[in-house]
Amino acid sequence: MKTYLDCIPCFFKQALYSARMSKASKKTQKAILEQLARTIQKISLKFSPPEMARIIHKQMYKLTKEYDPYKKVKLQSNKMALKIFNKLKRKVSHSQDRLLMATELAIAGNIIDYGAKHSLSVDNELKKILNYENKFIKKEGERLFNYQSFKRVLKRAKTILYLADNAGETVFDRVLIEEIKKMDTKKEIVYAVKEKPAINDALIEDALFCGIDKSAKVISSGVDAPGTVLSLCSKEFLKLYRKADMVISKGQGNFEALSAVKRPIFFMFMAKCPVIAREVNCEIGNIILLFKGKK
Numbered sequence: 155m156k157t158y159l160d161c162i163p164c165f166f167k168q169a170l171y172s173a174r175m176s177k178a179s180k181k182t183q184k185a186i187l188e189q190l191a192r193t194i195q196k197i198s199l200k201f202s203p204p205e206m207a208r209i210i211h212k213q214m215y216k217l218t219k220e221y222d223p224y225k226k227v228k229l230q231s232n233k234m235a236l237k238i239f240n241k242l243k244r245k246v247s248h249s250q251d252r253l254l255m256a257t258e259l260a261i262a263g264n265i266i267d268y269g270a271k272h273s274l275s276v277d278n279e280l281k282k283i284l285n286y287e288n289k290f291i292k293k294e295g296e297r298l299f300n301y302q303s304f305k306r307v308l309k310r311a312k313t314i315l316y317l318a319d320n321a322g323e324t325v326f327d328r329v330l331i332e333e334i335k336k337m338d339t340k341k342e343i344v345y346a347v348k349e350k351p352a353i354n355d356a357l358i359e360d361a362l363f364c365g366i367d368k369s370a371k372v373i374s375s376g377v378d379a380p381g382t383v384l385s386l387c388s389k390e391f392l393k394l395y396r397k398a399d400m401v402i403s404k405g406q407g408n409f410e411a412l413s414a415v416k417r418p419i420f421f422m423f424m425a426k427c428p429v430i431a432r433e434v435n436c437e438i439g440n441i442i443l444l445f446k447g448k449k
Contacts, residue, residue: 421445
């Protein structure tokens with residue numbers, strides 16, 4: 155997906171928010187915005203938003219000297235999500251369609267995104283998911299929630315590559331992964347996280363903290379962008395990406411980075427901004443399970 159003009163104001167908001175998360179002085183904050191203004195003029199809009207964000211944040215880190223400004227926030231998100239892990243599991247176990255519930259919850263967990271929502275109360279959002287999911291989780295229907303295709307491909311897949319998104323959200327991913335393994339213990343599931351900090355995206359330490367390694371192999375994609383940009387991925391990851399029977403891609407950033415690739419991918423995310431809503435023709439707040447590629 156290319157970058158739209160509408161994305162540019164968001165880059166400025168994100169950069170300012172991240173600078174403040176780094177406790178940068180007002181002078182440094184201003185310098186970051188000035189640098190961003192110069193950078194935007196030079197970067198082609200043909201780049202995907204994650205590629206743009208990577209360039210912007212690398213420049214910001216040089217000015218703030220803060221390598222991982224979201225580290226504390228990620229830990230907080232992980233801890234809060236883990237507190238409701240058993241409740242999420244009970245929701246799945248009491249559901250008539252366990253896989254469907256686990257899938258819906260995994261996508262709903264995508265709300266934990268400081269990149270898209272700069273004033274986010276993780277605790278409040280998690281309570282919404284737990285207590286009001288019937289109202290909170292909005293599905294547009296089969297057009298953008300391709301559950302039957304998901305079940306069909308999942309049933310025959312032996313190797314599954316699961317592309318992680320945000321910290322905290324990893325707990326919701328764990329619920330779905332454990333349900334998949336419950337259906338068939340022979341399935342090999344690989345959970346790919348970012349190599350280096352990229353806003354609040356999950357790293358290996360986040361995945362291990364949330365217990366993903368109990369049901370899936372955890373690896374790094376080699377990427378330090380808030381999306382799986384294939385040109386930045388490691389050779390080891392790309393080999394797995396090409397041979398996997400099924401790829402599950404979580405989050406808007408991964409959709410932005412991979413929506414134009416040719417291989418079949420299931421995209422799972424919550425539409426959080428007008429640009430994404432227009433791109434997939436949905437409403438903000440819809441949960442998306444979109445299959446792209448040959449069925």
